[in-house]
Amino acid sequence: MNYLRAGWIILIVIGISACGRRKGQPRQQEIVRDPRQLNEVVAAQVAERLEYVGGNEGLMEDSVPAFRLSALQHAYRQHQGAAFWSDNGRTHKAVYSLMDWIANADNYGLPPARYHLAALQGARGQLEHSRKDAALWAKMDVLLTDAFMKMASDLHFGIAPKDSITLRKDSLFSDTVLTAFLQQALQAGDVGALLQQQEPVHDGYMALKEGIRLYRDQYGGKQWDTLPQMYADTPQFRRQLAIRLMAGGHYDTTGIPETDTMPLKNAVKAFQREFNIYPDGIAGKRTIQTLNKQPGDWLLQAAVNLDRWRKFPDSLPDRYLLVNIPAFRMNVMENDTMMLESRVIVGAPRTRTPVLNSVMTNFVLYPYWRVPYSIVFKEMLPQIKKNVYYLAEKNLEVVDHKGNVVNPDTIQWERLSKKYFPYVLRQMDGLDNSLGVMKFNFMNKYSVYLHDTNNRSLFSNSNRALSHGCVRVQQWDSLAMYMVRNDPRPGIRDSVRTWLYTEQQKQYTMHKRLPIYIRYFTAELRNGKMQFYEDVYGEDQVMMRYFR
Structure with missing residues (x-):
């Protein structure tokens, strides 16, 4: 009682x-x-x-x-x-x-x-x-x-x-x-x-959690001194750099003469490759900043990415396309198997690629590019006012509100501005088009899409945050072939190849739509090793305040 x-x-x-x-x-x-x-x-x-x-x-x-x-x-x-x-x-x-x-x-x-x-x-x-x-x-x-x-x-x-x-x-x-x-x-x-x-069961989440365990086993008890922020090719700096690389297991001085600088340079390259920095073997500003991060900093970065996985639903579709912005990579997954992987170019920090969920519906061969007004006013209009032949150099045509092509010589460009611009600038199709040969469409409020590019050499860059917001795909042709492979119509793959060869402007509507997720993961377990990517948009810093 x-x-x-x-x-x-x-x-x-x-x-x-x-x-x-x-x-x-x-x-x-x-x-x-x-x-x-x-x-x-x-x-x-x-x-x-x-x-x-x-x-x-x-x-x-x-x-x-x-x-x-x-x-x-x-x-x-x-x-x-x-x-x-x-x-x-x-x-x-x-x-x-x-x-x-x-x-x-x-x-x-x-x-x-x-x-x-x-x-x-x-x-x-x-x-x-x-x-x-x-x-x-x-x-x-x-x-x-x-x-x-x-x-x-x-x-x-x-x-x-x-x-x-x-x-x-x-x-x-x-x-x-x-x-x-x-x-x-x-x-x-x-x-x-x-x-x-209560934990997610996604492969990416489980792998990252295992990666955290492996990283903690390797580096958890370690701490290292920070390097000077400015690179200096002096004996003192090289000694400090060697000590830091040895602490991280990237450099072994056994049997190496102190006068031989090549092994140290190779150790710097190994570190740069691990952290997705261009491997030039020089401890520049970004390399030093990365070297100066302590194990706890990397583990916190990994923790933030586990949190991002927890925002996914309990299960994902059988087929989906995932773009990871900081990794500059696209993957197509089907029944937990990677069907396609490609390097991508994403938006620069000032013109970010948005994170989003959507469904891919079609692709267009030899597309026109309607130039976004943000680019027209910031970049193109000032150049056109200086020299109207800028339009011809960039393969651009002017279209009025009725869809008619207008002779640019008949326009009083000096009277146009952000407040008054009754035209659309359209880049004509062909290999010189900024969209390249193919554009992949999916519904979204940001007017972004996946596409080829006429500047394919940029795919060799280590930092590929370079676009105005759209995602440029290196393996665009393989993606197109994947999208048509289950089409019940006979010969559709041959038709697409013919359209490409003859440079026909065609649209292919997908028989089965493909879910697409654009996400921001700066850490993952890849090929059995933890991989960390640069926080190109500063999103990790925003997330980390919830963990401190």
């Missing part, structure tokens, strides 16, 4: 806490004489702590924000206000499982401090010497409950907020679902199985 009476008292206190009354820190100690009294007193202490969270702007005793106060209140209300993780001074066996997950949260790209690691370790240490302290049991209970709910949600949805391209229909677990998870985990006595069930 005392237990039930205490439960009703706690329900009342929980209701009060919802009003958000601010109060001082909860009691840090309350010793009971008889351990059999612990459950009742711990329950009262739990209610006091929930009241504190409600009146402290959602911050818990360790100043770490609670996941969601309403979820905590709902869980304890369903449990009649009683503690979840202990029973009259006896620790529930699931505590050890959850503490292990928290201590190793960084293996999943999650920061352990987010789950009250320091406060929980401190409370457990104190309980070894003060097992009759109801305040300590209550503190640990609320922290564990919050940590469990937070981790279950973070593993499934990620830490960063839902963005404009997140494909999940759901964006959070309800209070009821989280409470059910907690009850299920405690009944099993092991939180691990339930937490693992």
